[in-house]
Structures are given as structure tokens and as C-alpha cells.
Amino acid sequence: MTTSTSRRKVLTSSAALVGAASSTLLIPAQSQAQTGKIRVGLMLPYSGAFAPLGVAIENGVRMAINEQGGKLGGREIEWFKVDDESDPSKGIENANKLVQRDKVDVLIGTVHSGVQMGIQRVARDSGVLSLIPNAGVHAATRSLCAPNVFRTSFSNSQPTLALGQTMVNKGHKKAVWITWKYAAGDEAFEGFKESYTKAGGTIIKELGLPFPNVEFQALLTEIAALKPDAVACFFAGPSGAKFMKDFAAAGLKGKIALYGSGFLTEGVLQAAGPAADGVMTTLHYSDSLDTPRNKKFRLEYAKTFKMQPDVYAVQGYDTGLLLIQGANAVKGDLSKKPDLYKAMQGAVIDSPRGKWTMSKTHNPIQDMYLRVVENGENKVIGVAAKALADPGTGCKMG
Template sequence: MKNLPRLALAPVFAAACVAAFATGAQAQGQAPLKVGLMLPATGTYAALGDMIEKGFKLYVQEQGGKLAGREIQYFKVDDESDPSKATDNVNKLIKRDNVDVLVGTVHSGVALAMAKAAKESNTLLIVPNAGADAITGPMCGANILRSSFSNWQPGYSTGVVAAQKGYKRAMTITWNYAAGQETVKGFAEAFEKGGGKVVKDLTLPFPNVEFQALLTEIAAQKPDVVFAFFAGGGAVKFVKDYDAAGLKKSIPLFGSGFLTDGTLQAQGPSAQGLFTTLHYADSLDIPKNNAFRKSFALAYKQNADVYAVQGYDAAQILGAGLAAVKGDFAKRDAMLAAMRKATVDSPRGKFTLSAAGNPVQDMYLREAKGENNEYRAVAVKALADPARGCKL
């Protein structure tokens, strides 16, 4: 080499520099990891999508803005909470933006379309809210995980509590869509197993909030208890209307936790004293939750809720997988295996993932007090979704 002319050495030197740079880049996690956030930015669920995004980004910020050395680049699409637009919307992220990871969404109907697209394209999908049972049931896949719950879980755990309280006749009320139907089925399964009977299921189209005719029917039937599934703006109006109709004083109202999560301030006095079950309680007194709520409040000048927790844990699950492969996303099989084996140190309490990719988690009985859903008891310990129809 020492006898080569200087110009001949230039390509050799350049090639060596390129190789060194490539090695350095690889050590630093290569190109940014593309994360596609498909969440509601408008409509009934806009506030929920905002909290999920804030929770996800908070965890990334706590890790210095990177996960396992990889910079995170965000791409966003408003899912519009519209299943008819879901396939086109998710393909903006998959085909246009070529994201590595999809995170979404709130509406179960939209999430089902996301799961189908994720399976067809083999894109990693982490679901930070939508509880559609099929996602970790018949549509389950090695590349699909959930950081939230199945619709069955809060419905089932509320049914357990209602039966334990000695109620015998129940009515249910919800929107006529997947989340409502599946949550109500979970409630009925546990309530009837505990000796009760659901005498009538009431539904109305999503996102209709004209409840008066159905409230009149509840008043006429006089059940021992009513179980409701609503969320967001619809939950606010339902709880207020239930109280205004005089039913709160005469017929106990129980709900999936989403009835009062993120809605208590708007519901005001009408929500006070309502019992719900969910995988999170604002006043859960464990170190992780206390630290999380403080960090969230400092970052965003507002209190965290279950949606923020689910977004935070979606980032934790992704981080666990990336850490196992030292940020090398190309080692997807090893990364996915690590994600499924992870024990997530969540603000809700530690949880693991089932073989189908759904959290196995404690479900809490909460009571609405002030602007918090306060912890009262563990309704069901380490409740695992049955994952009916899942074949991996």
C-alpha cells in the first residue's frame, strides 16, 4: 500500500470511512424507527387519543427520546373513529409512510380494520385501547399485541362484582357496536354465572346520545342494577341523563371503567359514587403509579388517566422488545418473542401478556370521588381473556 499513489489511496480511504460510519450508525440504532400513530384527533374520542399519544411519548421522553438507542420518528393519521375509512387511513401509514410500527386505536371497529391490514402487511401493531375481542381472538397474530384490555375483561369483572353484591335482575345499555356488545356479553357471562339474570339488553346506534326512551324503559322495568358501557362524550351525557331522570337514586348504575374515566370533571355531581371496574385506578398507591402521575402532570399540566397509562405501556412493550435485540428491528422474531415474555412494570401494577398478546392483569373496583376513580378493591386477580378462536 505504501507505494500506491495518493489518488489511488483516496477510494480506499473513502471506503474505509463509509464502513466506519456505517458501523457507528448501526451501533447507534441505525435510522430512526418509524412509529405510526393512528388515533382519533376529532370527534367523540379525540380527548382519548390525545391522552394515549401523550402517554406513549412520555415513556419515550423518559428514555432520553430513544428506545434501545433508536430515535423515534412519529407519523400521525386521524382515524376519525370511522370504520369505513379505516383501511384507507391505515394504509397511509403502512404504504405511504412505510412505518415500522403501528400504534392504534380507540374505536374497536377501526382497530379491527387496522389488525386486518397489519396481518396482511406483517406490520407490527400495538393496540393501546380498542378492546375488540377478535383482535386477540380469531384475528390474533404474532405481530399483534395489546397494551390495554379485551372488551370481555371489564365487562366480566363488573359482572363478578354485581353478582357478589347480591343483585339478581340486571339490564344493560350500550351503543350497538363491537365494544359495547362484547363488554355487555362479558358482564352477562359473569353475572349469570354468579346467580343473576340479565332481563334486557338496550342499545342505540353509535354515536347517538338520545337516551330518554331507553331510560324510560329502565324506569318501567325496575331492575336491581343497570350495567352501562359508554365512553368519551357519550358517557358524559349518559351519566348526566341517568341522574336527571331520577334513576341514580333508585337503581344502582355500574359500568365498565370507561364510563367515568376521563369524564368525571364533565359529569360533575351526577357521577359521584358510581362503581366501575377497570385495570387501572387513579388512586392506586404503588410507587410506579405515583411516579407516573407526577411525571405526567409535570409534562402536560394535567392528570393522567387510563388512556395515558395504556399509551405509556404500549411504548414500554415496544421498548422491551427493542432492548432484547439491542435496537435491531431486523431481528423481528426475537423482538416479538421478547415483547410477549415481558413483565411490564405498569402504573396499573405489573402485568404480563398472554400467548394471544393480551394483558393478564388485575381488575379493580373503583368508586368515583371528586375527579378521581378511587381504588376500592381488586375485583378479579390476574384476569386473562379467554382468547376464544385464537390460533397461533
């Protein structure tokens, strides 16, 4: 019975395959590739501390595509979502849910650099088009770069690559660096060290504490004793607000200038209060960027989502714009990979942050703005670095 049943199954399957092959012959390959919907997977944090960032990125992606009639290269879209929980240990498993189970054509994610490393592995193994709307981990566009992986945000050292010359120009030639001891902190320090020493500055001490520890007091006491001209740092989120408040409470505000990667003051100015006043940062965006493009974007986003956009919303929006340019270039046929990648690598993105282009290693070449906190706002006071590119060290596209 088992043999007979198996034989029937084989014959039935064979007939089905022949039928499928026959019907395929009747449809030209080009039109077949464009039938059905483009499957877009979103792998973002929808729970935990990073959930607001995931929502802002998704809002931005959808807004960009909705402005084009909700289609990519003339094709409808089917959306798939996975909460990555900001958990690196689930990165590969969650990425595979979208790639193997849902068979997505495009994977958009994520925020957390540790989770991104899992996505990167799946993207490189499967060849699925992968767009990074935030995670700045260097390997993604350096040693583990791939033709099918594009980042629309920044590398972790890009904002701090713009800090050094600015600080020296303002007469701050002796600095202390402080951050968490983890990958993003190390990579942010790489950018600061390179730019500051190149500009003639001296780093008199490098201080660190375990992530996500926020007991800053002992290190602030050490900074006070060292008497540097300035402190440069990498902290983000509520921890950044606490650092600025503790810095002020330790009596350092007004005596020692405080600088940081722009994430220090993103989304936390209300929490930091007056302690943030006068803090200078460098980043590829600011809410207060006074351009018609940014004002239009902010107005439309606020109308659509009943909330104010931030840098994460802009990065999501630009991810959508990049995907649109690629899909339009191949008329929705994402199987035309060489043409798709060529269009995306050559794209000029007309972004709320200002126009930017894609480097050969698929990381944005973009302006970094110098911002100062005034009256609860990151006010742009100039361009700290024009068309700044990540070096893409160790990238071999192959």
C-alpha cells in the first residue's frame, strides 16, 4: 500500500508540475515576473524601548510609497511584519520568517545593530534585497557588505567623524571621550578619534562604562579632575538625557564644553530640560532644518500620523524613496537584480535631510549638521562636514 500510495503521489505531483510548466510557457517571462504583488517585509522593534523607533521607520516607509500611489514600479504591495524585539539572539530566526516563510522580495530592518548582524547573514545567504533604515554597525557596509544590502541611515562613526574639526575650530584642543563599552560606542569613538586627532586635538582620556549602565558619577568626578577643554560622548535615548543632567549637576556645565554624536539629544530634550542647553552635536538631520523640503515633509507627516517626525521617520522615508527609485528603474521586476542594484547605487535621494547619494559600499554620502540645543530644540548652526562618506574599509562586493 505504501509503495502504491507513494507512486500515486509522484504521478500526481509530476502531472501538476507538467501543468505548471505548460501554463508557464504561455506567459512571457517579463509579464509573469510583474504579476502579483511585491512582498515587502518589515523587521523592526514593535515592543520594548525601541518600539517608537520601529513605528517611526514604518510610518516613513509607508508615507514615501503612498506618495507614489502606494505601488512599487506599478505593482501592488503585500506587507509582512515581524517584531524583532531588539533581541540579537533571535535575529537570524526572525529574518528567516520573512525570507523563507513569507517569501518576501524586500526585507527592511532594523534599528539594533546586534539584530542587524543576524539580518545581514540571512541577506548574504539568501540574496534577498535588504534595506537598513537605522542600524549603524560598520560591518554592514564594510567587511560584510553585499550587492543586495543598502543602508539609508549612517554608519556609527559618521556623525563623530564630523565632530573633531568643529571642536578644534572652537578652541577645544584637549578632550575626554566617554561612552558605553560596546560595539556602537567603539565605532563612534573611531570616528571621533580620527577626526579630532587629524584636526590637531589631543584625547587626554578615554572613559567607558558597561552597557547599559548609567552610573556616571565616578567618571564625572574624574573628568572634573582632568580639566579638559571639552567632553565628547556617545549616548542615546533616556540615558543621554541622564548624562546631560548628571553633567550639569556635577557642576561641569558652563566650565567644560559638552559635545556628542547627534543621538545624544535626539528625542530627549524635554526629559533633559535646561541641562541640555548649549550642548553641541553633529548629525545628518535636525527637526529645525530650514528648507522647503523638510517643512513640507514635516507638515505631511504630522497630518498623516498625528505626531511629529524625527530622524528615524526621515530614515524610513528615505528607505521608501530608495526602494521606489530601484523598483521604477526595473518597472517592478525585482528579479532584474543587476539593473535594480545599479539604479539604487546611482540614486540621488531628495530627502528632508538634504540630497544624498549612495557610496560604492552602499552607505549614504551625506552632510552632517552642527546643532546646538536652544530652548528645547536642536538648532542647526551650520554644516560640520559636507558630503561625508564612510570609508567602507574591507568591503569587497564580489
